[in-house]
Amino acid sequence: MARKRTKIPTRKTTEPPPTGDFVTIYVMGEAYQVPKELTIMKAMEYAGYRFIRGCGCRGGFCGACGTVYRTKDSYKLKVGLACQTVVEDGMYLTQIPFYPANKKEYDINQLQPDSQVLVRLYPELMRCIACNSCTKICPQDIDVMGYIQAAIRGDIARVADMSFDCIMCGLCASRCPAEIVHYNVALLARRLYGARIAPRAAHLARRLEEIRAGRFEPGLDKLTKMSEAELSRLYYQERDIEPE
Numbered sequence: 001m002a003r004k005r006t007k008i009p010t011r012k013t014t015e016p017p018p019t020g021d022f023v024t025i026y027v028m029g030e031a032y033q034v035p036k037e038l039t040i041m042k043a044m045e046y047a048g049y050r051f052i053r054g055c056g057c058r059g060g061f062c063g064a065c066g067t068v069y070r071t072k073d074s075y076k077l078k079v080g081l082a083c084q085t086v087v088e089d090g091m092y093l094t095q096i097p098f099y100p101a102n103k104k105e106y107d108i109n110q111l112q113p114d115s116q117v118l119v120r121l122y123p124e125l126m127r128c129i130a131c132n133s134c135t136k137i138c139p140q141d142i143d144v145m146g147y148i149q150a151a152i153r154g155d156i157a158r159v160a161d162m163s164f165d166c167i168m169c170g171l172c173a174s175r176c177p178a179e180i181v182h183y184n185v186a187l188l189a190r191r192l193y194g195a196r197i198a199p200r201a202a203h204l205a206r207r208l209e210e211i212r213a214g215r216f217e218p219g220l221d222k223l224t225k226m227s228e229a230e231l232s233r234l235y236y237q238e239r240d241i242e243p244e
Helices: 040-046 117-121 123-127 133-137 144-153 156-162 171-175 182-197 202-212 217-224 228-238
Strands: 022-027 030-035 066-070 078-081 091-095
Touching (some): 022 040, 030 040, 040 091, 078 171, 123 144, 133 144
Antiparallel strands (some): 022 030
């Protein structure tokens, strides 16, 4: 997670928290006192960090804030999303700007969706020991090991369906003893399914024809000529907004 320090006074300290409402966390080795109910992301902002990228949706759906940490008196190395994980006293933190993972190069139009295509491109699939570490760490509660087993069997449609909610945060790959990059396997399966297996949607074909015919050009021209105030009114007051 990229971050940038601001001019905000920080709360670095080596002293114990002043009350029971604060905990001490360590960001890249430096100690800060922060309110104990904050998520890691909010705690870092409280400590004086300003996020310029890697903060995405802030709701656990973009996968941009992968975090590695240890907790007090524990030997285990843990991972999580900074927007979801609540701080603990004595937590040592570091961020993952981008998880280093191999991704095979391929032309989707040249691939045949046969039962061996996933294993051919990602042979490390066959090293899976079914330990389920990938599923346990997934912040989306996806059955990651389940779709990896489907990939080994060559069931592309099953992999595409089971991995649909993947946010590609990389946490599954960080825990895999077989060094599988699960989300890249799933991405290939979804691409193959969409390009070569799923039936074509008739309504999508009609919409593409409408776009090519220029049906929506007048509306787009109208939007580009609006002032900021007009766009703001249209967005916040006049459009249909789904209830939360």
